[in-house]
Amino acid sequence: MMRLELVKRPQRSMLFSALSPFIAFALTIIAGAILFALLGVNPLNAFEIYFIEPISQVWQLHELAIKAAPLILIAVGLSVCYKANIWNIGAEGQFILGGIFGSAIPVLFPGFEGPLVLPLMLLFGMVGGAAYAAIPALLKTRFGTNEILTSLMLVYVAQLFLDWLVRGPWRDPQGHGFPQTIQFNDSAVLPELMPDAGRANWGFVFALIAAVLIWVLMSRLLKGFEVRVLGSSPRAGRFAGFGLNRMVFFAFLLSGALAGLAGISEVSGAIGQLQPVISPGYGFTAIIVAFLGRLNPLGIVAAGLVLALTYLGGEAVQSALGISDKVARVFQGMLLFFVLGCDTLIHYRIRLVGVALANGAAKLNAAPKLKEAR
Amino acid sequence: MSADHDGANLLEVRGLTKIFGTLTACDHIDLNIAKGEIHALLGENGAGKSTLVKMLFGSLEPNSGEIFWNGEAVRITSPGMAKKLGIGMVFQHFSLFEALTAAENIALSLDDGSPISSIAAKARALSFSYGLPLDPDSLVGDLSVGERQRIEIIRCLLQTPQLIILDEPTSVLTPQEADKLFETLERLRSEGKSILYISHRLEEVKRICDRATVLRHGKVVGHCNPREETASSLARMMVGNEVKAVVRAPAEGIETAAPLLEIRALSRKPATPFSIPLKNINLNVRAGEVIGIAGVAGNGQGEFFESVSGEVLQQDAASVRIRGKDAGALSITGRRLMGAAFVPEERLGHGAAPRMKLSENLLLSRHATDGKVFVGTGGAVKSAAVYAAAQRIIVAMDVRKSAPDPEAAALSGGNLQKFIVGRELDRSPAVMVVNQPTWGVDAGAAAHIRQALIELARSGSAVLVISQDLDELFEISDAIAVMHNGELSKPLPIADATFEKIGLLMGGAEPGHAEHVLETA
Structure with a gap:
């Protein structure tokens, strides 16, 4: 009989702490190769389609930026939460509420145009995300509820609320019954950065700015x-005189506002209207991004690009090889699994404990004692 | 020491060496422990005592050297294995789950699946027979340090070890409790058990230990019979030179000085079913004096400290007054800004964040009071200024460490305590409240801290010291009050105070002693 034990290491290896995300990525590739081989696809061919082809042309890099922007924006906010030991799992819901709040302006006042529209929408989006994040914060500080559960459950409320809005009160009357709002007017659309080269919009710039600001916040302020x-x-x-309740609100409002900003940027930039579904799970994938980036805002930028690639790769293998694009979720899941595994092994080492060995040691001279104790 | 194999030695250690990076924490240690002896392990902070016992208990693996148990070579690879061999350990830093009861904590370490109720009954019986009163059903989180130690000792004894390692066990006990512990130890010795006793209190080592091994800078500097030594000769072996005695300059004009810290009719309901309510506490601490608060662990000292520091607010703002102004409704930050400074009992996790650097731990308590120096415009931390101040404190308090700015958890207890006290002294606070200033701190460091507290008072500050170490209180206090069951006695001027008087008050011998306080209020 053998059993496994996790034994805390006296020292953490700085080298492996830094290498951990790369090792995790390599392990994901190996596991992915096995996965593709089992599906009857040549892994090398699949990887080329999955990881290389989607970023081989400039316009595709723009697509990558479009996918990475919301991931980075949300993940840098979440990194603050997780560093504070506060577990906001509901960024997906805050993302949706940000999208809804920001869209209220072009949907309800379609005639309102001008340079003020977009800043107001972005502001509304942040307010919406923050307000929605305030609910679990309030519940936690007032009633001691578990924020993991409340923030997660509010995601489904947000999804259903959006679904109801676009099928009901906010549906485009001229939309032939499709569940979507009117197309936003031009001044409500987030401009593209380089319209000649690709579709990437200002959302990616917001993400980079947010990452730098959060880095300054965490390391300098x-x-x-x-x-x-x-x-x-x-x-x-x-x-030290720091209030835990104030921190719960700070972390939730900040991460909610950033998720909300991501939401309205996505709606007004990449989509241009509200639909029943505005996110392929950005709010959840961002949790992986945050950890893969080691909760460091600059690491999160890199991790956000990697995870964005898994989305593009998933679409690519679907069209080229006929494999379900759910394979993207599998890759994301494996990546998180291996990151957490690597991190655990940096803090702990595994030890095989042979029961026979332990018994032998005990027999040395402690036999009467053991009988007594049992 | 000869490495004889005649079976009389329970434990033999030969050439045990542990290297951390460039630091040789233990350098070819030889140590023999005979059956039925109390063996003292003496040494200053950082001498390698903890590293040595961690290797004996299996939490660290030696780089080289041999361990013989009953004459047979063994490799102790885990605490579980040490326990199976028959080695029990009572740590200085306890490893207990606060959310569980004492009995549940004991059950966890026994790992044999017997029901909690039978463990509780055994623990109760054992605690009673060894004179270590303990309620097995109480939550650890609500217990004082002294009571937690009892859990550790009982947990250790329940495993009926042959060798018991005790790390600074009396540092949390009253003289009477320590006497009881010594009786327990002597009884264990008469039962043929061996004890490795780590302490810096030389008088008690002389009193109960049969042999002593002295460590300095990771090396054995001598083995001796402590009964044939004097306290000062032991101290010399340990430190390498004389320990400076604490000098207490006479306090002049205290009676007429203004009280800088006033506690008026402070009461507090128990926060949990197990914590002690504070009952109508009155106390003045004047500029220039050190007031000591004695008391058995768990009589409300922790609750009192939280109330005075502002970690818990009072309903009556006038119940705590700092420099003549009401402070009861102010947070700890507000009270610091009025000139008060605080040093809590627990170093790691309360006074300092374990995984943060010393400079960050400096910022921990001084980000508001030294806001202009440490924090710039827009809330930016001036790391260079904080680092420089931390280095200044490290030099002033002679903090020994292995890196320029190490994590707090990397320091030994005494060195971290010197830093935490130094962090507050560096501000020259008008009011200083310290809970257990030298718990588990070696003689040299303790003398340093005590002298610094006296000098702070003589320079015009009010110093309040809560301690379970009576020697310490008699060494530094101008008057001593006693806390018992949430009530505080009237302070006895040091000239009138004796161990006996204070000891009786600590036991609650003076019924209704709170009434005296009411008369003065």
């Missing part, structure tokens, strides 16, 4: 210090 103290040792945080 007292508020970031507060986040780290409360996240790593709450009692020391209280001794």
Whole structure:
């Protein structure tokens, strides 16, 4: 009989902490190769279609930026939450509410045009995401509820609310009954960065700016210090005079606002109207992005690009090889699995404990003692 | 020491070496422990005592060297294996789950599936017979340090070990409790058990230990019979030179000085069913004086500290006054800004964030009071200024460490405590409240901290020291009050105070001693 034990390592290896995401990525590739081989596809061919072809032309890089932007925006916000040991799992819902709030302007006031429209929409989107994130924060601070459950459940509420809106009150009367709102007027559409080269819009710039700002917040500002103290040792945080309840609101409102900004940027940039579904699970994938980026905003930018590629690759293998695009979800899941696995093994080592060995040691001289104890 | 194999030695250690990076924490340690002896392990912070016992207990693996158990070579690869061999350990930093009861914690370490109720009954019986009173059904989170130690000792004894390692066990006990512990230890010795006793209290080592091994800088500097040594000769072996005695300059004009910290009719309902309610506490601490608060662990000292520090707010703003102004409704930050400074009992996780650097831990308590120096426009932390201040404190308090700015958890207890106290002293606070200033700190570091507290008071600050170490309180206090069951006695001027008087108050011998306080209020 053997059993496995996790034993805490006295020191963490700095080298492997840095290498961990790369090792995880390599392991994902190996596991993916096995997966493709089992599906009867030549893995090399599949990987070329999955990882290389989707980014071999400039317009495709633009598509990558479109997918990466919401992931990065959401994930940098989540990184603040997770560093504070606060578990916002509901970014998907905050993303949707951001999209809805921001869209209220072009949908309800289609005649309102001008340079003010877009900034107002973005602001509304942030307010919507933050307000929706305030619900689990309030429930946690007032009633001690578990924010993982409440924030997650609110995702489904948001999805159904959006579905009802676009089929009901906000449906385009001239839309031949399709469940969607009117197309936004021109001043409500987030402009493309380089219209001649591809579709990438300002959302990607927002994501990069957010990453830099959050990096400054976490590494240079007292508020970031507060986040780290409360996240790593709450009692020391209280001794420092930092309020845990205030931190819950700060982290939820900040991450909600960024998810909301991602939502309205997606709706007004990539889509141009509200539809029953506006996200292929960005809010959940961003959790993977946050951890793959080691909760470091700059690492998150890189991780966001990698995860965006899994979306594009999934679409590519579907069209080229006829494999379900759900394979993208499988890749994302494997990546998260391996990242968490690598991180665990940085902090712990696995030890095989042979029961026979332990018994032998005990027999040395502790036999009477053991009988007594049992 | 000869490495004889006549079977009289329960444990033999030969050439045990542990290297961390460039630091040789233990350098060819030899140690023999005979059956039925109490063996002292002496040494300053950082001498390698903890590393050595961690290797004996299987939490660290040696780089080289041999361990013999009953004459047979063994490799102790895990604490579980140490336990199976018959080695039990009571750590200085306890490893208990706060959300579980004492009995549940014990059950976890026994790992034999017997029902909690039978474990609780065994624990109760054992605690009673060894004179270590403990309610097995109480939640650990609600227990004081002293009571937690009892759980650790009982948990260890329930496994009926042959060798018990005790790390600074009396640092949380009253003289009477320590006496009881010594009786327990002597009884264990008469039962043929061996004890490895780590302490810096030389008098008690002289009193109960049969042999001593002294470590300095990772090396054995001598084996001796402590009964044939004097406290100062032991200290010399340990430190390498004389320990400076604490000098307490006479306090002058204290009676007329203004009280800088006033506690008026402070009461607090118990926060949990197990915590102690505070009952009508009154106390003045004047500029220039050190007031000591003695008491058995778990009599409300923790609750009192939280109330004074502002980690818990009072309903009556006037119940805590700092420099003549009401502070009861202010947060800990507000009270710091009025000139108060606080040092809590727990170093890791309360006074300091374990995984943060020392400079970050400096910012922890001083981000508001030194906001202009440490925090720039827009809330930007001035890392260079914080780092420089941390280095200044490290030099002033002689904090020994292995890196320029290490994580708090990487420091030994005494060195971290020097930093945490130094962090507050560096501000020259008008009011300083310290809970257990030298718990588990070696003689040299303790003397340093105590001297610094006295000097702070003599320079015009009010210093309040809560401690379970009576020697310490007699060494530094101008008056000593006693906390018992959430009530505080009237302070006894040091000239009138004796161990006996204070000891009786600690036991609650003076019925209704709170009434005296009411008369003065």
